[in-house]
Amino acid sequence: MRMATLMLVSLAAGLLSTSTVFTASSAWAADEAALGNMRFDGGDGSYKRAVENGVTFVIAADPPSTFRDNKTNSFDGADVRIFREVAKRLGIAKVNWDIVPFDAMIPTLLAGRADVIVDNLHETEPRLRVVAFTSPAYWYGSGIAVQRGNPAKIHDWANFAGRRVGTLRGSINHQLLSERNDLKELKLYTSSEAEYSDLIAGRIDVAMEDDIKIGQFLKQHPTAPVERVLDYKPQPREYGYARYALRKSDVDLNNAVSRALDEIRADGTLSSIIAQFGYTDRNLWYFPVKN
CATH class of the missing domain: 3.40.190.10 (Periplasmic binding protein-like II)
Structure with missing residues (x-):
């Protein structure tokens, strides 16, 4: 046992001292291989249900964040592309999309006709009374x-x-x-x-x-x-961070989505997506507003 422990310590030290630089894509490949063991155990099972049964994402006609492309009749926008990546990383294969008026998104979510509001929202007190928000995605005003x-x-x-x-x-x-x-x-x-x-x-x-x-x-x-x-x-x-909303009871799914958002902010994927819609890296983080 002592020898095995020493070998593990030695291996760890060697890994820490190596000069090999792993790219974001290779790190993601390793994470992807471990998707089968991913768990978000808040106790409500909402993430497990999303993986097994799929999810419905609701958006509004709100370009460039979310919209339906009239030429292809498909959904697109910065937030749509962000959530296509989020679903991929979380192993959620079955995804349905619904489009409603902007002020109908929260009622649609609360009525159980959707699982995540994908059109970004500012976090406000009135909204916090009825929904839960994810980690931030980007900053705008x-x-x-x-x-x-x-x-x-x-x-x-x-x-x-x-x-x-x-x-x-x-x-x-x-x-x-x-x-x-x-x-x-x-x-x-x-x-x-x-x-x-x-x-x-x-x-x-x-x-x-x-x-x-x-x-x-x-x-x-x-x-x-x-x-x-x-x-x-x-x-x-x-001004405020763009976030997304879920039902308060769906703790597992919120934790999973928030983790995926944090990861794509960290590895540069989010930056590349929002750049396609006129944002810059300045929009990734809070910046002061001077009056």
Whole structure:
């Protein structure tokens, strides 16, 4: 027994001193081989059920995070690609997708018609009362879009007073704007496309959206008479980590998903996915917001 212990110590020392550098892909290959022994034993069995029976991921029409590609009729977006990787790493082979209005995602989850909200959400007190959140994926915040030339001269939060403001129903911006009583009108939308259409038509004066979504819209529609207000300085409350939501009772599955998210952040996979949708490595971590 003493000799065996000494041999193990010697082997460990040799492994620690080796100059061999293992790539992320080779490390993942080793992890993949051990998938059969992976366990997440919170006691509720939700991860085991996901592996055996499959899962349903719910999203909204919320580009570039989540959307249905009209040409291929398939689901795509930064969060969709992230969760295709998450499911692969967790050994979940059967995956169904459902698309609903943004503000219907949490009710769909709680009704048992979906297992994970894949369209990212900010973690807020009202949401924490009803769902559980995963580890963070990336960091993002709000921006504003106006008609080209900014005829209403809207540059900051104070300039919203007396204006018609649009945003996505159920979003963090909806929550923040609903606290104001000085808006001429707050218009709520179930899709970003409808919001931008109203902005172009002059039915709202300003659209408050995730900054990355505004940038992607302008990139895809360069002739649209819309511009992002580049000198807009968001409030700190408008920024936060992108996370995903599960039922509070599904502890095992949440632990599994959170571990997979942590791993793809660490090995560079997440960085490569979000880069395809206009984000940079700056969006991986918290950065200070200066007002």
